[in-house]
Amino acid sequence: MQQSQQREYPLALTIAGSDSGGGAGIQADLKTMQELGVFGTSALTAVTAQNSMGVHGVYPLSVETVAAQMDAVLSDMGADSVKTGMLFAPDIIRVVSAKLGQYGRIPVIVDPVMIAKGGAPLLQEEAVETMKVHLFPLSEVVTPNIPEACALLGLQEDDIRSEADMAEAGRALLRYGCGAVLIKGGHLPAGSAGGECVDVLVTGGAEPSMFRTPRLPTRHTHGTGCTLSSAIAAMRARGENLPDAVRAAKHFVTAAIAASVPTGQGIGSLWHAA
Numbered sequence: 001m002q003q004s005q006q007r008e009y010p011l012a013l014t015i016a017g018s019d020s021g022g023g024a025g026i027q028a029d030l031k032t033m034q035e036l037g038v039f040g041t042s043a044l045t046a047v048t049a050q051n052s053m054g055v056h057g058v059y060p061l062s063v064e065t066v067a068a069q070m071d072a073v074l075s076d077m078g079a080d081s082v083k084t085g086m087l088f089a090p091d092i093i094r095v096v097s098a099k100l101g102q103y104g105r106i107p108v109i110v111d112p113v114m115i116a117k118g119g120a121p122l123l124q125e126e127a128v129e130t131m132k133v134h135l136f137p138l139s140e141v142v143t144p145n146i147p148e149a150c151a152l153l154g155l156q157e158d159d160i161r162s163e164a165d166m167a168e169a170g171r172a173l174l175r176y177g178c179g180a181v182l183i184k185g186g187h188l189p190a191g192s193a194g195g196e197c198v199d200v201l202v203t204g205g206a207e208p209s210m211f212r213t214p215r216l217p218t219r220h221t222h223g224t225g226c227t228l229s230s231a232i233a234a235m236r237a238r239g240e241n242l243p244d245a246v247r248a249a250k251h252f253v254t255a256a257i258a259a260s261v262p263t264g265q266g267i268g269s270l271w272h273a274a
């Protein structure tokens with residue numbers, strides 16, 4: 001654990017992209033951390049021009065800009081946990097991995113963000129391999145949804161159709177050196193899990209753990225993945241163990257989905273305030 005001598009409260013760092021529409025990315029991460037009583041810091045990797053209708057532009061930052069933000073935060077303030085989100089390009093992934101290696105043993109939650117719900121690519125195709133090789137071995141947990149797990153493993157999307165398939169995909173991803181894998185089941189066909197949304201946590205030893213919450217009937221779910229991974233990071237920064245952090249994070253996201261709001265003409269976002 002990296003902790004500055006000056007502070008007596010948990011602090012988490014998000015390394016991710018900006019969503020100008022405020023529902024996902026850095027904005028969702030910082031709101032989540034604040035709501036969970038954790039001081040949030042950020043290293044921005046890319047700016048997106050985005051609203052409820054979709055992603056209108058992606059503007060990656062230079063590797064020097066990303067490295068300088070990480071150095072500034074980690075050399076002075078430290079971090080009790082780190083979350084990575086949209087990283088976009090291979091060179092950004094390489095510099096983030098190198099810096100995380102340099103600053104030592106901080107729990108790293110990797111959300112392997114690839115494609116926005118509207119279809120816009122948030123990770124270049126050639127960056128997928130870089131992420132598996134350089135970042136996954138530094139992770140405490142990687143949190144793909146089903147389409148992301150399929151892309152990472154070279155599967156077709158309907159190859160993962162059940163909780164058993166999710167567990168098998170998680171075990172396959174562990175081979176890249178991830179500390180654990182949380183496969184999120186929100187994309188399973190509605191009704192396949194009895195009206196529930198099930199996430200499967202696969203770790204090295206024990207049987208997989210299943211986390212179940214009600215599946216809520218709203219389309220305003222922009223930012224759910226960002227919110228879940230930053231909530232896990234926040235709970236880890238507060239000292240919870242990984243399964244307890246996942247359980248608390250999943251309940252936090254479910255409550256935020258239950259309170260979600262339309263924000264424009266398209267897909268609305270989660271509401272974070274209690």
Ligand code: PLP
Nearest residue numbers: 017024025086113116117222223
């Ligand atoms: N924009 C940014 C910057 C993100 O990091 C993400 C997801 O991680 C998204 C957009 C997409 O969010 P969603 O797929 O929930 O709409």
